[in-house]
Amino acid sequence: MFLYYLKETFNSLFRAKFASLLIILTTTVAILFVTFSIALVAFSNTINKKLKENIKISLFLNDTLTQAQTKKVGEKVFSNLFVNSYKYVSKKEALEKMKKKTGEDFLDVLEKNPLPASFDVKLNPDSVTYQSIESIIKTLKKIKGVDEVVYDYSLTLKVLNYLNKSKQVIYFLGGFLILLSIYLVYSNNRLMLSSRLDQYNTMKLVGAKLSTIKAPILLNGILMGLIAALLCIGLYFLAINLIAKFYRSFPMGNLNYYFIGITLLLGILLGFVGSFLSTLKISLKIKKN
Numbered sequence: 001m002f003l004y005y006l007k008e009t010f011n012s013l014f015r016a017k018f019a020s021l022l023i024i025l026t027t028t029v030a031i032l033f034v035t036f037s038i039a040l041v042a043f044s045n046t047i048n049k050k051l052k053e054n055i056k057i058s059l060f061l062n063d064t065l066t067q068a069q070t071k072k073v074g075e076k077v078f079s080n081l082f083v084n085s086y087k088y089v090s091k092k093e094a095l096e097k098m099k100k101k102t103g104e105d106f107l108d109v110l111e112k113n114p115l116p117a118s119f120d121v122k123l124n125p126d127s128v129t130y131q132s133i134e135s136i137i138k139t140l141k142k143i144k145g146v147d148e149v150v151y152d153y154s155l156t157l158k159v160l161n162y163l164n165k166s167k168q169v170i171y172f173l174g175g176f177l178i179l180l181s182i183y184l185v186y187s188n189n190r191l192m193l194s195s196r197l198d199q200y201n202t203m204k205l206v207g208a209k210l211s212t213i214k215a216p217i218l219l220n221g222i223l224m225g226l227i228a229a230l231l232c233i234g235l236y237f238l239a240i241n242l243i244a245k246f247y248r249s250f251p252m253g254n255l256n257y258y259f260i261g262i263t264l265l266l267g268i269l270l271g272f273v274g275s276f277l278s279t280l281k282i283s284l285k286i287k288k289n
Contacts, residue, residue: 020224023184027228030177031266035232035259037174051160052125059119059140060148070117073145077119082127082136087120094118116147178270185221185274192217193278214279218272225271229263
């Protein structure tokens with residue numbers, strides 16, 4: 001019986017070559033988009049966190065502040081939930097940093113260090129969004145003893161904003177292609193059932209079980225999904241080899257195993273779902289053309 005299932009499965013695959021090829025290609029693209037979406041979700045949180053952690057806000061302090069007052073300003077800054085950490089930069093440290101950057105010493109020209117003391121503030125990544133940053137800056141500006149707030153976050157937030165928008169587009173395309181792949185498998189199997197109605201009626205009359213009719217259809221869908229998955233895996237390793245030629249230390253780790261497992265699972269699942277839906281209306285009742 002198993003040999004019959006396999007024979008019928010391959011016959012169905014080659015009987016409608018163009019339809020099978022279309023389904024396999026669509027499923028391949030769908031799997032690629034879904035795996036890319038999964039990878040994007042896996043890495044986006046890390047990327048977002050790293051980018052947000054690099055946002056630094058400098059709070060320049062009033063020169064008249066005493067040591068005790070400066071400490072209170074620091075406590076006030078850190079009391080905000082959106083502040084992850086802060087570092088005090090004295091006037092002397094600020095001057096040393098400026099020397100390293102410019103190679104010049106202001107004290108050769110000026111009698112007094114003109115640079116103010118400051119706090120370098122890093123924000124809590126979970127609090128940083130394109131909409132919340134302005135509110136955060138306004139709150140920091142209101143702290144007594146802070147003369148000026150200097151920040152440069154525009155480019156970072158734009159990158160984060162574009163990254164989030166690109167994720168939404170990829171999710172939409174991935175979802176659309178999954179549904180399209182399932183629909184094509186479903187439609188192809190329904191057409192096959194209609195074209196072979198006389199054969200199935202004969203099988204029903206001689207006492208064939210529903211499983212005998214349904215099994216080749218389900219296996220056909222699974223086979224096409226499996227072929228699509230293998231194509232994806234082949235394209236993946238081709239891309240990895242090309243990348244390795246230019247970037248030999250490209251970090252892969254266990255990504256290969258995860259990709260192969262997820263891809264095979266997606267291919268089998270997409271093929272099975274489309275085929276399963278097409279067999280729901282099959283019964284032992286004799287149908288006419």
